[in-house]
Amino acid sequence: MILRCATSNAGKLAEFRLAAAALGCEWADIRPLDNVSALPPCEEDGADFEENAVKKALYYSAYCEDFLFADDSGLEVDALGGAPGVRSARYSPEGTDEANNRLLLERLAGSPDRRARFVCVIALARKGQLIATFRGSAEGVILDAPRGAGGFGYDPLFYYEPLGLTFAELDPDTKMRVSHRGEALRRLFDYCARLPRG
Numbered sequence: 571m572i573l574r575c576a577t578s579n580a581g582k583l584a585e586f587r588l589a590a591a592a593l594g595c596e597w598a599d600i601r602p603l604d605n606v607s608a609l610p611p612c613e614e615d616g617a618d619f620e621e622n623a624v625k626k627a628l629y630y631s632a633y634c635e636d637f638l639f640a641d642d643s644g645l646e647v648d649a650l651g652g653a654p655g656v657r658s659a660r661y662s663p664e665g666t667d668e669a670n671n672r673l674l675l676e677r678l679a680g681s682p683d684r685r686a687r688f689v690c691v692i693a694l695a696r697k698g699q700l701i702a703t704f705r706g707s708a709e710g711v712i713l714d715a716p717r718g719a720g721g722f723g724y725d726p727l728f729y730y731e732p733l734g735l736t737f738a739e740l741d742p743d744t745k746m747r748v749s750h751r752g753e754a755l756r757r758l759f760d761y762c763a764r765l766p767r768g
């Protein structure tokens with residue numbers, strides 16, 4: 571089954587394929603949407619992850635015949651009222667991982683409540699029609715200083731208590747097993763496995 575994804579990001583595509591293989595979903599042939607970078611970009615101005623994922627899936631699925639999925643994800647910090655949330659990628663003016671992490675630590679300075687979660691929502695659509703959405707989340711706490719060299723984004727500050735490690739200290743397979751993205755992808759693949767083929 572061909573599953574198109576609305577990304578031109580090679581890293582994300584590799585992660586989606588890794589998840590499919592790790593979950594035994596070899597039937598899922600994940601391909602980027604042809605010419606995705608030549609299309610006018612879809613503005614991610616939704617109020618939450620679901621709105622953004624749905625918006626992207628509806629927009630990009632109009633450009634192909636196959637099933638297409640789009641994702642949106644980010645970090646919600648309780649003491650910051652759910653920020654950075656949908657603004658996770660561009661939380662700081664610089665918008666780099668380093669500056670975003672620095673700003674997060676500044677905003678949390680002195681706060682005893684460090685609870686946070688990563689959230690990922692995937693929307694599945696076909697030819698401009700929404701089919702379903704799938705949500706995954708991972709609970710953690712924000713450390714006072716970064717730890718670990720793997721991953722990206724807020725991973726070095728996100729301490730995952732069940733394993734006693736930050737997400738930046740996990741190997742990619744383990745991260746996929748416990749992460750918000752892994753959970754949302756597992757739900758997507760379970761759903762697609764039950765769809766009639768053809």
Ligand code: IMP
Pocket residue numbers: 641642643644645658659670688721722723724725737749751
């Ligand atoms: P997007 O879903 O690619 O738009 O990601 C939004 C932003 O959320 C990323 O740029 C990161 O800052 C953050 N984020 C999402 N998922 C992760 C993750 O697994 N680890 C670390 N940061 C993440």
